[in-house]
Every structure is written in C-alpha cells, then in structure tokens.
Amino acid sequence: MEEVVKIHQLVEKLSLEVVYGNEESLNREITTGDISRPGLELTGYFNYYPHNRLQLFGSKEITFAERMMPEERLMVMRRLCEKDTPAFIISRGLEAPKEMVQAAQEKGLAVLRSPISTSRLLGEISSYLDGRLAVRSSIHGVLVDVYGLGVLIQGDSGIGKSETALELIKRGHRLIADDRVDVYQQDELTVIGEPPKILQHLIEIRGIGIIDVMNLFGASAVRGFMQVQLVVYLEAWEKDKKYDRLGSDDAMIEIANVDVPQIRIPVKTGRNVAIIIEVAAMNFRAKTMGYDATKAFEERLTRLIEENSGNS
Numbered sequence: 001m002e003e004v005v006k007i008h009q010l011v012e013k014l015s016l017e018v019v020y021g022n023e024e025s026l027n028r029e030i031t032t033g034d035i036s037r038p039g040l041e042l043t044g045y046f047n048y049y050p051h052n053r054l055q056l057f058g059s060k061e062i063t064f065a066e067r068m069m070p071e072e073r074l075m076v077m078r079r080l081c082e083k084d085t086p087a088f089i090i091s092r093g094l095e096a097p098k099e100m101v102q103a104a105q106e107k108g109l110a111v112l113r114s115p116i117s118t119s120r121l122l123g124e125i126s127s128y129l130d131g132r133l134a135v136r137s138s139i140h141g142v143l144v145d146v147y148g149l150g151v152l153i154q155g156d157s158g159i160g161k162s163e164t165a166l167e168l169i170k171r172g173h174r175l176i177a178d179d180r181v182d183v184y185q186q187d188e189l190t191v192i193g194e195p196p197k198i199l200q201h202l203i204e205i206r207g208i209g210i211i212d213v214m215n216l217f218g219a220s221a222v223r224g225f226m227q228v229q230l231v232v233y234l235e236a237w238e239k240d241k242k243y244d245r246l247g248s249d250d251a252m253i254e255i256a257n258v259d260v261p262q263i264r265i266p267v268k269t270g271r272n273v274a275i276i277i278e279v280a281a282m283n284f285r286a287k288t289m290g291y292d293a294t295k296a297f298e299e300r301l302t303r304l305i306e307e308n309s310g311n312s
Contacts, residue, residue: 005030005132007087007110013128014114014121016089019096021110028110030054030086033129035122037061042068042076051082054125057090057100058118065097074099081107089125091118131192134184137256142203143181143193143226145174146281150193150226152181152260153277155234159267162203164234167274169203169221175213176226178203183228183256191258194225230284231260232277237268 008026011018018026036053042064057065065073077099080088088104090096093115104111114121141154142165153161162178169175177195186192195201201214201222214222231253253262261284265276286292 005129007112010087010125010128011112014124017113019090019111019113020101020104021087021112022108025087025104025108025110028086028108030129031084031133033126033133035125037118037122038080039064041080044076046079049080049082051080052084052086054086055080055088056118056122056125057088057094059092059094062090062094062097065100070099073097074102077103078106081109085109087112089114089121091116091121131184131186134186136182136184138180138182138196139255140179141181141231142178143176143195143228144168144277145176145223145226146278147173147285149281149285150176150229151277151281152193152228152231152255153234154231155267156236158206159234159236160273161234162205164273164277166203166205168277169213169217171274171278173278174221174223175201175203176223181228185256185258186227189258191228191256191260192225193228200224228255228260230281231255231262232280233262233264234267234273235264237266237271241266 006026007021007028007030010016010030011026032053034050034053035056036050037056037058037060038049039061041049042061065076068076077097081103085107087110088096088100090111090113093113096111096113101111103109116124139152139154141152142161143150143152144165145151146168153164155161165175165178176193178199180196180199181193182196183191183193201212202210203213204210251262251264252259254260263280265273265280267273
C-alpha cells in the first residue's frame with residue numbers, strides 16, 4: 001500500500017507560504033521523496049532533468065537565475081514545468097522571480113516558499129515524503145512504547161498479547177497499534193510501525209470488546225508511530241521444552257527488509273508477562289549501551305573456574 005501526498009498536505013505539514021497556487025495546483029500529487037535542485041537545468045542542460053520531483057531553489061539557484069536575461073529566464077522556467085512536476089519551492093524566504101510565477105501560472109504549478117535554510121528544508125521535505133510514500137505492509141502483533149523502546153509483541157492467537165499491552169499501558173507505557181501494525185522501512189537499519197487509521201487508539205480485550213485507550217487513559221497513553229526495535233514473541237509454556245536461561249540466544253527476525261532482535265518468552269499461569277517485557281526492554285537498552293549481563297556472568301564464571309583450578 002502506497003500513500004499519496006498532495007501539495008496542500010506538504011504546505012500544511014511544513015508551514016510553507018503559498019506564493020502562487022490555486023485549487024488545481026495545490027492538489028497536484030507528489031510521487032517520489034527525491035528532491036531536485038535544478039542548477040544544470042538553469043544553464044539549459046535538460047538531458048537528465050528529473051521533472052517528476054519537487055524543484056527546490058536555494059540562494060545559488062536564485063542568484064544564478066537573476067543574472068539571466070528575462071526572456072531566457074522565462075524560457076527556462078517554462079521548460080522546468082512538466083506535466084508531472086509537483087511544484088517549485090524556494091528556501092531562505094527569497095523572492096520568487098516573476099518569470100517563475102508566470103510559468104507556474106501558465107502550467108498550473110504552485111510556487112511555495114519557506115524561511116528556513118536550503119539544507120534544512122531539503123531534510124525536512126525528504127523525511128516527511130519518505131515516511132508518507134514508503135511502501136507499507138501489515139504484520140500481526142501489538143506495538144508498544146516501553147521506556148522509549150518500540151516493542152512489538154507477537155504470539156499465537158489468544159496467548160494474551162492485548163491483555164499484556166493493556167497492563168503495560170496501565171503501568172505508564174504507550175500504545176502504538178493493536179492486532180495489526182503497518183510497517184515500512186525508513187532506511188537500511190530502521191523500520192517504523194504505525195496503526196491502521198481504522199484501529200488508531202483502539203485495543204480489543206476478549207470479554208470486554210473494543211476500548212479506546214486515549215479516551216480511557218488520556219493522550220499520553222498513545223503514540224502515532226514508533227521504531228520497531230525489539231520483538232517479543234509470547235509462546236505457551238511446554239514442560240519438556242528447553243528454554244534459553246542465560247540470554248545468549250541472539251535471534252533476529254526480518255521486518256520490512258530490516259533485521260530486528262527477537263526474544264521468546266514462555267507464558268504460563270503465575271508469570272507477570274508485562275513486568276518481564278519491561279525488564280526485557282531495560283536489559284536490551286543496557287546491551288545497546290555496552291553492558292551485557294550474560295557476558296559479565298560468563299566472565300565471572302571463567303575467573304572462578306581458573307581460581308579453583310589454581311588452588312587444586
């Protein structure tokens with residue numbers, strides 16, 4: 001599923017000034033998160049012009065355009081306006097050339113402006129568009145913000161994922177999505193999860209039904225999106241099965257082409273799964289900061305064995 005971003009949505013999100021734009025031009029669609037800075041095109045070189053991208057003009061482009069003859073400037077601006085060109089955007093609050101506005105009016109494009117620097121504006125636009133235009137897929141599970149860590153709770157149906165998430169919410173953590181999580185790859189190392197619009201802020205508890213978390217627990221109990229950093233898989237306890245007791249099993253699971261660490265927690269009567277997940281999140285955070293309790297234990301055990309061997 002791929003989102004569509006229209007020019008007016010970009011204007012609202014980044015608080016852009018509309019120098020020129022009507023209903024038609026502000027409803028143009030943006031199909032790629034890539035941004036073009038048309039430096040070569042201003043010299044007349046259009047062989048590889050990326051006409052389907054937003055055209056961003058910084059101080060360099062505007063200064064170069066100002067040195068051109070008006071007739072030449074108008075001709076170039078017209079050539080920049082293709083059928084699938086979304087809009088012109090000017091940074092640093094610079095004045096839009098008259099010929100740019102004229103060409104935009106003729107071709108039905110919007111001319112937008114921002115007071116911030118070109119590099120910062122480029123970053124903000126790219127970040128917003130990459131997130132909105134990324135291809136999304138849906139996975140089963142519950143995504144919760146636990147101590148600032150995105151924890152995806154998975155497991156067989158009826159194992160208690162939503163009930164565990166509800167207890168985590170009561171303990172001050174935040175819900176992102178229940179039952180179905182829409183995920184997309186932000187970059188090579190980052191996967192983002194968010195709720196489908198129809199399930200936003202909702203959680204299903206068997207025996208009660210659907211509850212609105214934000215309505216019951218307040219706005220601080222929910223989040224709109226979160227990086228998926230740890231997957232906790234809940235499985236039914238089996239008496240004869242051997243489980244990892246030292247935490248040395250570094251399992252990974254692939255989500256949206258990104259490898260995410262996974263731990264498996266056996267569930268049985270008497271185990272407080274919510275508290276275990278809290279501790280798992282804190283332990284994972286400690287590992288990312290350089291402290292591994294398993295390695296520390298193994299080092300102590302090795303030293304103890306060496307000491308006992310030396311005394312014998």
